[in-house]
Amino acid sequence: MDPDDTSYDGYEEDAYYDDDYDDYNNYADVIGTDSNPNHFAGRSQKSCTILKDEDISQRQEADITRISTVLSISRNEASILLRVYGWSFSKVEDEWFGNEEEVRKAVGWLHDEVVTMDHTSEGRITCKICYDSSEEFTSLSCGHPFCNECWSRYFQVSIDDGPGCLMLRCSEPSCRVVVDQDVINLMVCDEYNDKYLRHLFRSYVGVSEAIKWCPAPGCKFAVEFDQYKSESFDVLCDCSYGFCWNCLEESHRPVNCETVRKWSIKNSDEAENVNWILANSKPCPKCRTPIEKNKGCMHMTCRLPCKYEFCWLCLGDWRDHKHYYSCNKYETGKKSGEYDEDEMKKEMAKKLVEKYAHYYERWAANESSRRKAIADLDKLQEKHLEKLSGIHLTPVTQLSFIIDAWLQIIEARRILKWTYAYGYYLPENEGAKKILFEHLQGDAESNLERLHHCVEDELQPFIAVEVTSQEFQDYCAKLKNMTSVTKNYFENLVSAFENDLADVECHGACTNVDAAG
Amino acid sequence: MANSNLPRRIIKETQRLLSEPAPGISASPSEDNMRYFNVMILGPTQSPYEGTFVQLLIGGVFKLELFLPEEYPMAAPKVRFLTKIYHPNIDKLGRICLDILKDKWSPALQIRTVLLSIQALLSAPNPDDPLSENIAKHWKTNEAEAVETAKEWTRLYASGA
Numbered sequence A: 001m002d003p004d005d006t007s008y009d010g011y012e013e014d015a016y017y018d019d020d021y022d023d024y025n026n027y028a029d030v031i032g033t034d035s036n037p038n039h040f041a042g043r044s045q046k047s048c049t050i051l052k053d054e055d056i057s058q059r060q061e062a063d064i065t066r067i068s069t070v071l072s073i074s075r076n077e078a079s080i081l082l083r084v085y086g087w088s089f090s091k092v093e094d095e096w097f098g099n100e101e102e103v104r105k106a107v108g109w110l111h112d113e114v115v116t117m118d119h120t121s122e123g124r125i126t127c128k129i130c131y132d133s134s135e136e137f138t139s140l141s142c143g144h145p146f147c148n149e150c151w152s153r154y155f156q157v158s159i160d161d162g163p164g165c166l167m168l169r170c171s172e173p174s175c176r177v178v179v180d181q182d183v184i185n186l187m188v189c190d191e192y193n194d195k196y197l198r199h200l201f202r203s204y205v206g207v208s209e210a211i212k213w214c215p216a217p218g219c220k221f222a223v224e225f226d227q228y229k230s231e232s233f234d235v236l237c238d239c240s241y242g243f244c245w246n247c248l249e250e251s252h253r254p255v256n257c258e259t260v261r262k263w264s265i266k267n268s269d270e271a272e273n274v275n276w277i278l279a280n281s282k283p284c285p286k287c288r289t290p291i292e293k294n295k296g297c298m299h300m301t302c303r304l305p306c307k308y309e310f311c312w313l314c315l316g317d318w319r320d321h322k323h324y325y326s327c328n329k330y331e332t333g334k335k336s337g338e339y340d341e342d343e344m345k346k347e348m349a350k351k352l353v354e355k356y357a358h359y360y361e362r363w364a365a366n367e368s369s370r371r372k373a374i375a376d377l378d379k380l381q382e383k384h385l386e387k388l389s390g391i392h393l394t395p396v397t398q399l400s401f402i403i404d405a406w407l408q409i410i411e412a413r414r415i416l417k418w419t420y421a422y423g424y425y426l427p428e429n430e431g432a433k434k435i436l437f438e439h440l441q442g443d444a445e446s447n448l449e450r451l452h453h454c455v456e457d458e459l460q461p462f463i464a465v466e467v468t469s470q471e472f473q474d475y476c477a478k479l480k481n482m483t484s485v486t487k488n489y490f491e492n493l494v495s496a497f498e499n500d501l502a503d504v505e506c507h508g509a510c511t512n513v514d515a516a517g
Numbered sequence B: 001m002a003n004s005n006l007p008r009r010i011i012k013e014t015q016r017l018l019s020e021p022a023p024g025i026s027a028s029p030s031e032d033n034m035r036y037f038n039v040m041i042l043g044p045t046q047s048p049y050e051g052t053f054v055q056l057l058i059g060g061v062f063k064l065e066l067f068l069p070e071e072y073p074m075a076a077p078k079v080r081f082l083t084k085i086y087h088p089n090i091d092k093l094g095r096i097c098l099d100i101l102k103d104k105w106s107p108a109l110q111i112r113t114v115l116l117s118i119q120a121l122l123s124a125p126n127p128d129d130p131l132s133e134n135i136a137k138h139w140k141t142n143e144a145e146a147v148e149t150a151k152e153w154t155r156l157y158a159s160g161a
């Protein structure tokens, strides 16, 4: 039932050496089955291959073998050349056959003399880094000796510092000999060896346009995507994080990368809040406390202890205003265009902020709801599924439709979330589109709410207490049905959005008879 | 303060810096932090950074600060000019563009070698690898004028006071 574990390894090995990407496509189809959260949105989810450490290492090893055979050099040397030339065969070969001497010089493989160690009078050597004499010294092919402790510290500091550790040279300042992996292996502990390997893997992925690291925090997988030159696409990592190949943001289908970019800038933009303050509050002319306007009238009273009464429009003393609710200064100012523009700008800013707040609130609510759904799904898989299986004498595998329901919810929340970003940018003058948009969105949303309620709340009794099997059977049928109805609604929503709400009339929400009943 | 457990290497380097200073360079650790050095470099002769002789040498004294990070000598010291200087490889904040302070650092290099390299950089500005774009441009388009500015700045700021 879990396709992630089937035929992965053997398949991958065969596929790799084959330049024909069809193999990857088939492979991706294999994983693209039910437990794939984005499965139903799979139409634009193009084939991709997940590369784990072993896979990258395997590829690197294969490249190293190839270069070491072609150039008749050691594997260590081949590895260094590949790193220097960004894991490109053609570059390594061009450079090597173009001017082997130069290449050898660049990586420090040309040295006239091998250094012999200077011994102190007592027959010991002093390390040129720590100035101590120690028992254990190591040198690279050049013969420059440094104590093992210094090598080890040097490697650790460099590994912590970043990918520069892949191109370390002999500690003798004038010496160009590159440190090879074996020496590092010997000198540092497992923890640092692992870190070093991570840098090594990363260096491999950095050079190919078809491979990217999964941007999920803590995820160590790389994703290979053969259609990277096409438009943006959602890809799904084995860690279950779906992201956009193009902009590396979390999957945002059906809205495009540009909308996502604008939206996230908007969200981080404090200017909105500043505008809001501007539109809704003014400092008391006497004590400077910001006073918020929350009523229609212009008569403002500052907080205790100030209690200064002033006019919202002109900030003048309220007592000077002869006619209640009317500001003479404002009226005259309006005539001369003094206050008018200012006030209009503030009103506009306020409206814009209100609009943004409306969409943002819903965007954020769906996101947090999605996160909660992910957590709930985890909980279900961790314990509730077993329990249900025990109570209702049903194999866990036959309860997978509950997982499907949750996955559907998670994906639908994601889509719905992005429709709110879309909605915010939908031009005000596109009235018809807006109506359709809200109609589609509303239908999809209410279906989703029902499904969410059905699996979140209505399932509880079946976990907690014994009920008749008939009741449980009915529930199962209902949930399955609801899942598929919601799926349809969201598929329609997505395709409508992807057509930019053109021709929605023909296949809008109405094509789905509400079969859930 | 942070002076307990000072590695033998730092102690030795410091002793040697004090007992056999390199020509035109002085470096002495601060009293409360042995990893922090007050440095003075004399502008090299024949460079726009040299002082003027009026019976005795006046000016051309550049102050720097040098700090040995915890990782030293596995990581390079941090060095910065405190005296304003007009030089294509040194920026407004006194930061220095020098390969051995970055990717070409090797743990067998020393404070002494670093300071000698900085002194050499004053003799041979490298506008092709600039840190201050404007100064580098000036240097490339009108070297004579740029050198004049550098001399002017040396007079104005590098008095050693």
Ligand SMILES: [Zn+2]
Binding pocket: A127, A128, A129, A130, A131, A132, A146, A147, A148, A149, A150, A151
């Ligand atoms: Zn040592």
Ligand SMILES: [Zn+2]
Binding pocket: A140, A142, A143, A144, A170, A171, A172, A175, A176, A177
């Ligand atoms: Zn060496």
Ligand SMILES: [Zn+2]
Binding pocket: A214, A215, A216, A219, A220, A221, A237, A238, A239, A240, A241
């Ligand atoms: Zn991942």
Ligand SMILES: [Zn+2]
Binding pocket: A232, A244, A245, A246, A247, A248, A249, A252, A256, A257, A260
């Ligand atoms: Zn994108």
Ligand SMILES: [Zn+2]
Binding pocket: A311, A312, A313, A314, A315, A316, A321, A326, A327, A328, A329, A330
């Ligand atoms: Zn008024």
